[in-house]
Amino acid sequence: MTVSQTQKAPQLRYRAGVALRALIAIFGGYAVAAAIAATLAMWLPIARLEAALTATMTGLIVYPCAIMWCFAARTPPRALGGLLLTALPFALLLAIGGQGAAA
Amino acid sequence: MTSIYAVVTGCAAVAGAFSGFAFLGLAMDRHWADVHGRGAEPSPAQRSRLRWCGCGQLLLSLLACLALRGSTQGWVLWLGALTAAGWMAVLMLTYAVRRLPGSGMAAGSLALLGAGVALLVR
Amino acid sequence: MKEGFRQSMAWLHTWSGLLVGWVLMLIFMAGTSSYYRDEITLWMKPELHRTAVTPVTQAMAADQAARALQKRAPNSERWFLSLPSGREPAVQTMWAPPAGEAKAKGKGKGRRRFEQALLDPATGDELAKARATRGGDFFYRLHFDLHYMPVPVARWIVGICAMSMLVAILSGIVTHKRIFKDFFTFRPRKGQRSWLDFHNVSAVLALPFHLMITYTGLITLMFMYMPWGVKVAYDNNDKAFFAELFPGLPQGAKASGVAAPLTPLGPVIAHASQAWGGAPAGRITVNFPNDAASTIAVTQQEGRGLSSDLPTLIYDGATGRPLPSPDAGRGAAAATRSVMYGLHIGRFADPLLRALFFVSGLAGCAMVATGLLLWAVKEKPKHLKAGRIGFGLRLVEGLNIGAVAGLPVAMAAYFWANRLLPAGLAERPAAEVSWFFTAWAVAMVAGLAWPSRPMWRWQLLAGGMLFALLPVLNGATGGAHLLVSIPNGMWALAGFDSVTLMIGAVLLYASARLGRATVTKTRLAGNAA
Numbered sequence: 001m002t003v004s005q006t007q008k009a010p011q012l013r014y015r016a017g018v019a020l021r022a023l024i025a026i027f028g029g030y031a032v033a034a035a036i037a038a039t040l041a042m043w044l045p046i047a048r049l050e051a052a053l054t055a056t057m058t059g060l061i062v063y064p065c066a067i068m069w070c071f072a073a074r075t076p077p078r079a080l081g082g083l084l085l086t087a088l089p090f091a092l093l094l095a096i097g098g099q100g101a102a103a
Numbered sequence: 104m105t106s107i108y109a110v111v112t113g114c115a116a117v118a119g120a121f122s123g124f125a126f127l128g129l130a131m132d133r134h135w136a137d138v139h140g141r142g143a144e145p146s147p148a149q150r151s152r153l154r155w156c157g158c159g160q161l162l163l164s165l166l167a168c169l170a171l172r173g174s175t176q177g178w179v180l181w182l183g184a185l186t187a188a189g190w191m192a193v194l195m196l197t198y199a200v201r202r203l204p205g206s207g208m209a210a211g212s213l214a215l216l217g218a219g220v221a222l223l224v225r
Numbered sequence: 226m227k228e229g230f231r232q233s234m235a236w237l238h239t240w241s242g243l244l245v246g247w248v249l250m251l252i253f254m255a256g257t258s259s260y261y262r263d264e265i266t267l268w269m270k271p272e273l274h275r276t277a278v279t280p281v282t283q284a285m286a287a288d289q290a291a292r293a294l295q296k297r298a299p300n301s302e303r304w305f306l307s308l309p310s311g312r313e314p315a316v317q318t319m320w321a322p323p324a325g326e327a328k329a330k331g332k333g334k335g336r337r338r339f340e341q342a343l344l345d346p347a348t349g350d351e352l353a354k355a356r357a358t359r360g361g362d363f364f365y366r367l368h369f370d371l372h373y374m375p376v377p378v379a380r381w382i383v384g385i386c387a388m389s390m391l392v393a394i395l396s397g398i399v400t401h402k403r404i405f406k407d408f409f410t411f412r413p414r415k416g417q418r419s420w421l422d423f424h425n426v427s428a429v430l431a432l433p434f435h436l437m438i439t440y441t442g443l444i445t446l447m448f449m450y451m452p453w454g455v456k457v458a459y460d461n462n463d464k465a466f467f468a469e470l471f472p473g474l475p476q477g478a479k480a481s482g483v484a485a486p487l488t489p490l491g492p493v494i495a496h497a498s499q500a501w502g503g504a505p506a507g508r509i510t511v512n513f514p515n516d517a518a519s520t521i522a523v524t525q526q527e528g529r530g531l532s533s534d535l536p537t538l539i540y541d542g543a544t545g546r547p548l549p550s551p552d553a554g555r556g557a558a559a560a561t562r563s564v565m566y567g568l569h570i571g572r573f574a575d576p577l578l579r580a581l582f583f584v585s586g587l588a589g590c591a592m593v594a595t596g597l598l599l600w601a602v603k604e605k606p607k608h609l610k611a612g613r614i615g616f617g618l619r620l621v622e623g624l625n626i627g628a629v630a631g632l633p634v635a636m637a638a639y640f641w642a643n644r645l646l647p648a649g650l651a652e653r654p655a656a657e658v659s660w661f662f663t664a665w666a667v668a669m670v671a672g673l674a675w676p677s678r679p680m681w682r683w684q685l686l687a688g689g690m691l692f693a694l695l696p697v698l699n700g701a702t703g704g705a706h707l708l709v710s711i712p713n714g715m716w717a718l719a720g721f722d723s724v725t726l727m728i729g730a731v732l733l734y735a736s737a738r739l740g741r742a743t744v745t746k747t748r749l750a751g752n753a754a
Contacts, residue, residue, distance in 0.1 A: 034451065038454065040454065041453070041455070041457040041458040042457050046556070046558075047556060048458040049466070049556065049559060050558040051458050052459065052466060053470075053558035053562050055453070055457075056447050056448070056452075056454040056455065057447065057558070059453065059454065060443050060447060063451075064391045064392045064395055065395075067241075067392050068234065068399075071234070071237045072230050
């Protein structure tokens, strides 16, 4: 909306970029939030009721932040990359926890 | 809690919030200029005094709210009082800005008076 | 976005707000009204307006109610009694009809409806039968269960809108450069600038409330939106989780089949109240009354703190002996959740706090409405320059009218339906609700068909008249109007009439202002030509 577009092709590219970011933000962001929630629930060294609640409430804060990141990142690939980078340590922790007796 | 205590503390809460916003608003260049003419600015000493008094009044309002409703609901009451006082300040700054310094002083005095009476009556 | 951070956040703020703004208008308007849902329900039952209810002690109210229930439903599985409080001076009772009875009445659809009765606390007699209506509960349910759709679908829609709103608020804060400098700034009569100022002021002055209400709204349904924490911590055993979170619920307890008369409730309540240092009881649940295995759960009256977790004590139903109560020590996360839940539903005993919440909710409505209008006002010049109004802008302008001006018309129509529909009408509550949606549909279609200033004026005028005349309608159709309610201290009714009068006045003023502005504009255009 701030970049003036006079040709069709750049405008289409702009819209595709927005759509891509939106998809990454909505689904990717949720996936990251869910991963963080699951990891916290699994690994927090507190009573499982407390861990479950803390994880859930945190997940609901992570999600809007992830969405904001996706639109602040300079390009859609960067947005996705940032999400993946964030999710990586949590995914690893989930994998470890899922296999070990800690689950 | 006697009703006198409730009334004076309530006055302190509301008047303090309004007065605090009035002072803090006047400490800003834009609103000072609204009152004193275009381009006017408060001197550093005046600005500093307005800010200290403003924050002090907001703190007084907070303490009054905590006294009225306890340490949990009191915070909620304070935020609500700030909202209501904020609206009053905006309306005055928009439609009756010349009267704001006077109103701020009057409200501030009322708040201090209310707090004083509350401390005596408690 | 190749632009800077602030600009990308501004873009995100615009779209995350705009795309769900119309649904948010519904949620905010219905939700804000819900703070007074009991009072709205009372207004909508004019038969109860003149019922003077003699205040008695809680113990006596409970005993009288129990006596009444013993006559009506001695073999019910469960009784619920709500003792008189500031919001409701009568005793509300609900009971599960015994299985045999339910089938005989043809209600056997697998889900038994509870019977209910409103009782006089002094005598236990049922108060005058009031007309069937959903009252304020309609708005309460509307704001998260919507209507005409399955509940899970509605809650997902509302959840998506709420999350979008949270994104809009956070991005709005980040993008608002001069949040402190512009804190008090409102410049009226400057077109787009004024809309932006009003949007900023209504947002910033109640910002803690807006953040709180949006996030806590998500929290109330968080197990639906973000179930992964529970699933992982409890190995997919959701039942175990809920049993730990809500330990007071009866876990598959069964009646013993041995008859044992229910102990008097009065002493039980007095014991509970004393255990709480004098705090009054609010709700009593009797499981399997008149059975040897019966239990009585006494819950403290709400409104004293912020937490939605209310202390509950359990007693044996046959003897009145206290039983071990399930109030486990609450951890920080559980306490936080219940405070957040309590903040959202706002069942404060304190009229002042509730009023402040209501005012903040109205600020929220103003924030959403001015945001929607701001977008249309900003877009308009571009389209005017191009010579024609594009489809998108036309759609937005139409939806704006339907949501911002049309919803008040719909709400007023609901109240008018309450008084104009015959009291004995079959399916009455549904009929009242259909008036709401019919009025809204008409307003929406009209707005979309002709999105223009005159349409705004007409709808605001309609809404204003309908609201402002409600106090008159109240008196004319058997309710206690202002000249009766104020001298007699019936504050709930007086409050309803006063607030609707004020809302009507505001809408009428807005309609009038729109008319005057048009005249000024044409005069200016005439001078410029």
